[in-house]
Amino acid sequence: MDSWTVENHKVHVYVGTDGGHQDEFLRGDRPKDLLRNSILTPSLGAAIMNAKYVNSLPLYRIEQEFQRNGVNISRQTMANWVIRCSERYLSPLYDYLRTKLLEYHVNQADETPVEAIHDGRSAGSKSYMWVHRSGEMYTDRPIVLYEYQKTRNSGHPLEFYKDFQGILVTDGLEQYHKVGRELAGVINANCWVHARRDYADAVKAMGKSNPEAVKQSTAY
Template sequence: MEVTTTAHSSDGVQPIVCFTSDEPAPFAQETIIITKQQDIEQRCRINYLEAQQIRDKAKIKALEEEIILKDAKINDLNKRLFGKSSEKSKKQNSEKNTNNSDQAPKRNRGQQPGSPGHGRTNRPNLPLVHAAPLDLPDEQKKCPDCGLPHIRKPELDKQSDVIEVEVKAHTRRYSRPAYTRNQGCTCDNHLPTIITAPPPPTLIPHSSYDVSFWVEAILNKYRYGQPANRYLQGLQDLGCPVSPGTLAGGLKNLAHLFDPILEALYIRQMGEKIFHNDETRWEVFVEIEGKVGSRWYLWVTRSQSVIFYCIDPSRSATVPGAHFAGLQNDLVIIICDRYSAYKKLARLADNIILAFCWAHVRRDFLDAGRAFAELNEWGLDWKERIGNIYHLNKLRLEHWNPELPLSEQSKQFTQCQQTLQDALQRMHDEASKGIMQDNNKQQSKSQASKRSNSAQIKQKKVFKACLIIGRDSPYLSKTQMCRWIII
């Protein structure tokens, strides 16, 4: 028996399906007849859906990668916020009284211009130490024209009090005998009516503080790192109250006395060949035109014999560029982190080679391992390799004689040197291999770490005869007891 089944199109005119069979036929044996227009429409629809599917898959893949990166950022932020940190400090509440900030203009710190001063502070409780009298020289005890001697007038003697700080604060009083002109002296030489020796010299003219006071202040503030307020509190406990303005103004007036020393230290440092550099933010509450906020930067340059500090409102390459403009050697090495200002400095100066810090590279691998769970083992593996470099360098430095050049070191040192170079070569080969494998993949943080490590090794010219300095750098901000490797 023959059965014919006909299905009509949506417009009810053209049949689109027709097959004849005694029994239900499989789909492979059924025949579908459609018009050319319907075929074109179906193909266009299929192509559209396929293109839409490709776009949706790409969008889903991009969203999945974005989720992975966001999860990594969350892990990193959680580590920074809740992880252990030796530099973590409590937040200060800077939003107090913000509602009243617009009611009155902000006034400058310290004593206001035009306000009356408090005068010199009386210190009646300080013990009085009498010094040797400051008398006139014999040739000044007589008239310079006629030679008649001046008449001694003890009742007109002048007193000069100078405050000194030794073990305990005291006032040192100098007695200056007074003289008047002889009655028989009629010379017109403009001598004063009362003639005495001049007051004792002080560092700051017309100041009542002697050299010992300023020596103590400078040592406590800059040598021992004691805050000025705490130092003034100590003086008050000794019975010698000093106002903060007196200390600040005195130190400002003494600054120019150190210019020759600063110049000599700078010239000495520029004659050396190896430098450690770093910078950190530094709050300076000084308003300058074009500068917003109080954030300045403290730059430090350390060589073998000099530590040079510079406070500047800028963090650009112009600051180290100006400092190293006076280099006296044809080739120097600057040990630093990978901050872009140092890279620009090396590009502009042909006599500067950068040696990057292994501690910063090690930190990148640890951050990648913490952010991406699948990279944890890989990051720890690189951490062990870098740790082995530290260990080999430590063994090498045990045989290092700083008085001999590299070519004349002992046999033990040469062996340790070769072992270290072999380890660095293996590390370089492994890093290059990892980069080659990732060349055709989408770049991620792990790939950035590998590329950063390789770029560092290339820029440091690894695997040549090298000198590795094992020197702790506790003076650098946020990096204590950090060993640097110079290649």
């Protein structure tokens, strides 16, 4: 069951006169706003972001859920909150995590196509979500960062890893090999899972009736 807490903050203002023409005002301190002159609280902002990005609820459904509970917050307002909080609070966190990620000796990178609705192009245009993460051996503090770009241009990973010194594990995409060639501190290592596929496919093609194929399949 959802519960809501309404916070009322009162800021007292005292007015005094010294007998002259100039009034004197003394205003009490008020709680700091997450966003200036906004009712958004950290818990409300976290709930909206969790619903949208973790539970995959579109803003109009979150808006409807609020309305069913007697809370009127429009999807436009929520979208503005998410954008402003992203710019003000999450962007510095992203930059910090990128710095920490590049300190690891082994990183992994991949990209996948996504369709963009509004980014200055026609709806359905193909864009790419680049994913950068720490190597699988960094279990204590794993870092995963997503980077939205309109293209698959090699300039994107070159820019992201320009300060990296270590091993970058990727698939066979030429853009990643270009990173290895042009950045002196980066060694491009192909993904072992991708390397295994051709061998596994060859074993399957040999058929289960072939004793050697059965032996090789267990080895892989």
